[in-house]
Amino acid sequence: MDRARPMRADAVRNRARILSAAREQITLLGPDAPMDAIAEAAGVAVGTLYRHFPTKTDLVGAVIAEHTARMAADVEAAADRVDGGAGALAEITALVHRVVESAAADRAVKAAARELGATGGARPYEERGGTAMGRLIAAARADGDLHPDVTVEDFLLLLATAPTDQGPAVRRRWLELFLPGLTARGRPTA
Amino acid sequence: MDRARPMRADAVRNRARILSAAREQITLLGPDAPMDAIAEAAGVAVGTLYRHFPTKTDLVGAVIAEHTARMAADVEAAADRVDGGAGALAEITALVHRVVESAAADRAVKAAARELGATGGARPYEERGGTAMGRLIAAARADGDLHPDVTVEDFLLLLATAPTDQGPAVRRRWLELFLPGLTARGRPTA
DNA sequence: GGCTAAGGTGAACCGATACTCATGTTTATC
DNA sequence: GATAAACATGAGTATCGGTTCACCTTAGCC
Numbered sequence: 115m116d117r118a119r120p121m122r123a124d125a126v127r128n129r130a131r132i133l134s135a136a137r138e139q140i141t142l143l144g145p146d147a148p149m150d151a152i153a154e155a156a157g158v159a160v161g162t163l164y165r166h167f168p169t170k171t172d173l174v175g176a177v178i179a180e181h182t183a184r185m186a187a188d189v190e191a192a193a194d195r196v197d198g199g200a201g202a203l204a205e206i207t208a209l210v211h212r213v214v215e216s217a218a219a220d221r222a223v224k225a226a227a228r229e230l231g232a233t234g235g236a237r238p239y240e241e242r243g244g245t246a247m248g249r250l251i252a253a254a255r256a257d258g259d260l261h262p263d264v265t266v267e268d269f270l271l272l273l274a275t276a277p278t279d280q281g282p283a284v285r286r287r288w289l290e291l292f293l294p295g296l297t298a299r300g301r302p303t304a
Numbered sequence: 305m306d307r308a309r310p311m312r313a314d315a316v317r318n319r320a321r322i323l324s325a326a327r328e329q330i331t332l333l334g335p336d337a338p339m340d341a342i343a344e345a346a347g348v349a350v351g352t353l354y355r356h357f358p359t360k361t362d363l364v365g366a367v368i369a370e371h372t373a374r375m376a377a378d379v380e381a382a383a384d385r386v387d388g389g390a391g392a393l394a395e396i397t398a399l400v401h402r403v404v405e406s407a408a409a410d411r412a413v414k415a416a417a418r419e420l421g422a423t424g425g426a427r428p429y430e431e432r433g434g435t436a437m438g439r440l441i442a443a444a445r446a447d448g449d450l451h452p453d454v455t456v457e458d459f460l461l462l463l464a465t466a467p468t469d470q471g472p473a474v475r476r477r478w479l480e481l482f483l484p485g486l487t488a489r490g491r492p493t494a
Numbered sequence: 495g496g497c498t499a500a501g502g503t504g505a506a507c508c509g510a511t512a513c514t515c516a517t518g519t520t521t522a523t524c
Numbered sequence: 525g526a527t528a529a530a531c532a533t534g535a536g537t538a539t540c541g542g543t544t545c546a547c548c549t550t551a552g553c554c
Contacts, residue, residue: 122521122530148511159533164513271478275465288461291485300491301484312500312551338541349503351545360542 129166131156137177137223145226149173175234178227181220182236185213186243193246193253202254207293209250210269214276214285221278244270262303264296272296319356321346327367327413335416339363365424368417371410372426375403376433383436383443392444397483399440400459404466404475411468434460452493454486462486 121129135156139147149170153163167173192209196202217224226232247266254260277288294300311319325346329337339360343353357363382399386392407414416422437456444450467478484490 119522119530124521125531128532146511149513150511160513161515161534162532165531168513170512268477268481271467271474271481275467275478277461277465284461287458288465291458291461291491292482293485294491295481295484301481302489309500314551315501318502336541339543340541350543351504352502354543355501358543 125166128156128158128162132158132163132166132173133176133180136173137180137220140174140177140222140226141220145222145229147222147226171230171232172234174223174226174230175232175236177223177234178220178232179234179236179239181216181223182239182243185216186239186246188212188216189243189246189250193249196250196253202250202257203259203297206250206254206260210272210293211286211289213273214278214289215282217273217276218278218282218285224278259298261296261298261301268296315356318346318348318352322348322353322356322363323366323370326363327370327410330364330367330412330416331410335412335419337412337416361420361422362424364413364416364420365422365426367413367424368410368422369424369426369429371406371413372429372433375406376429376436378402378406379433379436379440383439386440386443392440392447393449393487396440396444396450400462400483401476401479403463404468404479405472407463407466408468408472408475414468449488451486451488451491458486 132152135158136147136152139152139155143151149163150160152173153160156163163173167176189209192205196205227234244266247269251260251264251266251269255262255264272292277284322342326337326342329342329345333341339353340350342363343350346353353363357366379399382395386395417424434456437459441450441454441456441459445452445454462482467474
């Protein structure tokens with residue numbers, strides 16, 4: 115593979131512009147942002163857009179794949195810091211706050227993805243993030259800071275249900291209510 | 305007011321059928337269920353549908369108003385039981401489970417309402433529900449079972465973020481994680 | 495039973511939006 | 525700097541869904 119000759123320079127540039135414009139316009143106009151608007155924002159004709167992404171589902175999928183990759187990298191970095199001796203629970207708490215804010219910023223993109231059934235190429239990143247999250251959970255549990263039955267799925271649930279359509283203050287309050295259910299002190303083991 | 309003569313019998317019947325069909329079709333086909341599908345399911349022509357509800361927003365608004373009324377009645381009943389001597393925290397817990405399941409059943413309707421900005425005539429019911437919820441909170445706090453800083457808004461946040469797009473088991477787990485943040489034992493007062 | 499206003503009908507209208515394709519332009523290679 | 529393969533263009537197509545309206549039907553009252 116990789117037999118094909120490299121993309122032409124202008125094609126590379128346009129592809130990047132389209133991805134950026136898609137994220138921008140979806141955030142601005144909502145999940146139903148028209149392809150025409152995305153094309154115009156990218157400074158490109160619709161036909162070009164469709165050359166790079168044959169379908170809107172493909173385009174949105176590519177945008178969430180980028181998002182997921184960023185998230186996964188953040189989780190991995192946190193797990194690495196914990197391996198380096200940092201406090202696991204503190205890392206998790208800070209990470210969760212960051213990830214939730216990040217999800218809120220891209221909430222329209224996620225809505226578009228759900229609406230279209232777009233998974234893009236996000237799957238591998240999801241797995242990497244999940245693995246790293248598992249490391250963090252194990253470390254925090256070893257410290258005795260996390261309730262023993264807490265799993266990666268619980269954190270995905272947290273991520274999936276965070277109030278992304280409200281302000282940061284609401285999310286902080288929400289986490290203040292949610293996180294105790296995950297910690298050892300917050301919820302009795304019984 | 306109420307000066308107008310009563311609705312014709314067939315009009316009353318059709319109105320009810322339309323509301324029922326709307327709920328059914330939106331649940332079945334998603335938030336974007338076409339008006340034509342709703343009309344057909346109601347056994348009525350589109351024109352009739354538009355006679356009763358001039359706009360899709362009005363129709364969806366009427367459906368969520370019904371939903372909200374049911375919820376509010378449930379909250380008030382619980383508050384009344386607590387006034388009658390029932391345990392406040394237990395009532396709240398059971399209530400929250402019921403309300404969340406109910407919200408899950410009508411999740412597509414709520415999505416449609418959000419999408420259209422339809423508030424319908426739900427406002428008064430929201431207020432009645434809020435007032436009753438306040439009574440429940442006060443009672444539970446008096447029992448020393450609820451964290452002192454918990455408000456009605458916190459419960460609205462819970463309701464707004466419940467994972468309605470997943471199975472009941474996931475919601476049970478989610479509540480298991482969330483509720484400790486509201487109780488006195490679950491979260492340190494410090 | 496006949497009258498009339500309230501109610502019902504559904505084909506047609508209209509705007510929006512994802513997607514196509516015939517044609518023109520540019521990059522990269524020799 | 526000429527050539528061919530990539531790439532870009534954007535007017536046009538197809539479809540879909542909310543809404544309208546001129547005309548028909550029926551309930552309810554005398």
